[in-house]
Amino acid sequence: MKRITSSILWIAILILFAQVATKAQSSNTFIIKGIIDTVPKATYVATYLQKGNWVRDTIRLDSECRFKYIGKISEPTIFNLTIKNTFNPMFLGDSYVYTFWVEPGKSLSFEGKTGWLAKGTKGLVVGPKKFHLENSDLEIIDSDYKKSARKAYSAWDKNKDKRPDVTWKNIVDSLDTDFILHHPDNYYSMYLLYDKLKGSQPDYPFVEKYMSTLSARISNTYLRKEAAQRIKVNNLLGIGKIFPDFEQPDSLSKAVKLSSFRGKYVLVDFWASWCGPCRAENPNLITAYKKYAKRGFDIVAISLDKSRTDWLEAIHQDQLPWKHVSDLKGFDNTVAKSLFIHLIPESFLLDPNGVIIAKGLNGKELIEKLKSIFNN
Structure with missing residues (x-):
């Protein structure tokens, strides 16, 4: 009787561990079930960042132009579907056809539209990325933010001659500040801050100031930790500092x-x-x-x-x-x-x-x- 009870106990423990492991695994998994309005069996290259490292994979449509993709990420990231640029020699590298947010633990429904290839001044270029995506909270937030930014830009552009002291950067900083202070526990707040570290003129003071307003949950993300590391490295690479040996x-x-x-x-x-x-x-x-x-x-x-x-x-x-x-x-x-x-x-x-x-x-x-x- 003791042996039977002991065996049952061990089986229960193993089942519990399996459930925990499965839950942990599924919490980092994202699934995209999609259809793209293009030729059957077409091939796309999928790229996205996972903890600072680029993941590069291939997606091949079936005979009905459908696909299913499963990936693992520790936090939200931008997912890119690209094709090889064979239509414009003026641009190097792959062409980004669809770009959207994916989140761990979510199953997304994606529908890619045609009409993204447009005629530019120097040949064919990738135009607006047309698609419909369901079940991505970050994609909705990103879309709403960009609508607000376009509206703010239109208003600024009409009045910039009257207010030459107000720059477009001032407007963007105001938009970002408002979002971050009202959403300290939203991953998109950290994304906005990290985005300010890109480009030729990173705004380190702004990022340092508003990173301190984020919640403990967001402060524990990889993106926040990498931003802090970038600020640290920038301080090491300032004028008067010794360049790190290599x-x-x-x-x-x-x-x-x-x-x-x-x-x-x-x-x-x-x-x-x-x-x-x-x-x-x-x-x-x-x-x-x-x-x-x-x-x-x-x-x-x-x-x-x-x-x-x-x-x-x-x-x-x-x-x-x-x-x-x-x-x-x-x-x-x-x-x-x-x-x-x-x-x-x-x-x-x-x-x-x-x-x-x-x-x-x-x-x-x-x-x-x-x-x-x-x-x-």
Whole structure:
């Protein structure tokens, strides 16, 4: 009798653990059941972020243009359906056809519409992303916010000549502040804050100020923690700070340390072979290098390429004589990722002690800066 009771008890415990595990698993799972009004068996590429890492997958429609996709995420994220850009050589990379919010623990119904490919001034471009989505709270919030933003922009645009002191950024900050203060426990509040850390002019003070108003639940999300880390890194990369040392393989696969360049003025330049603006800056960098290399100036270029062939070919084509390093991981490059480099070109000018003395200089600004250094 004791053996039977003991066995029943263990079975009950195992069932309980299985239920808990299943619940935990389902709470992180999202499901999309969809149909796209396009050709049967068409293929789309799905991309989305999960804790800072890009997930890339393939979705293939069946003979009735339907699909089912199951993924796992720890918190809400933006889900992208893309296709290969074969219709406009002016744009690089995949074309984003549908972009919408997905949330863990939810099953979504998606209906993609046609008519997203429109005629642009320089060829065909992806126009408004037409779709119908059910059961995504964040998608509704995002849609409502954007409607409010469009309405606010229209009002601002009509009166901007009368109120030149009010910028569009002031209006956006006001919209964001209002939403965040009224919704401290909503994930979209953190999304709005994190979005302000993107671009060429991140608004760190605004983000720091309003992150403190968020609920404990939102403060425990990955996005909030990453925002805090970005602020910390920005403080480390301020003028007067020592640039963090790093080691990466060069074009000959030999390990190179930034600290080995101490004693020189060094430009740490983030670029890639596929980056048009980066390549356009190279003639200015060549001018600066040729003029000041013998006087104690050097360049360490960190490539965000994935293809070794493309990387080396660009170095050869542009005739770039300085040191080049890369781990060929794209935007997941170890150095770039640790410093939250999401846009290129990006650069840091260091003094002989590795101290940052300038950031984001374009070629002509760099030449002027070097002139002021070496001609004094």
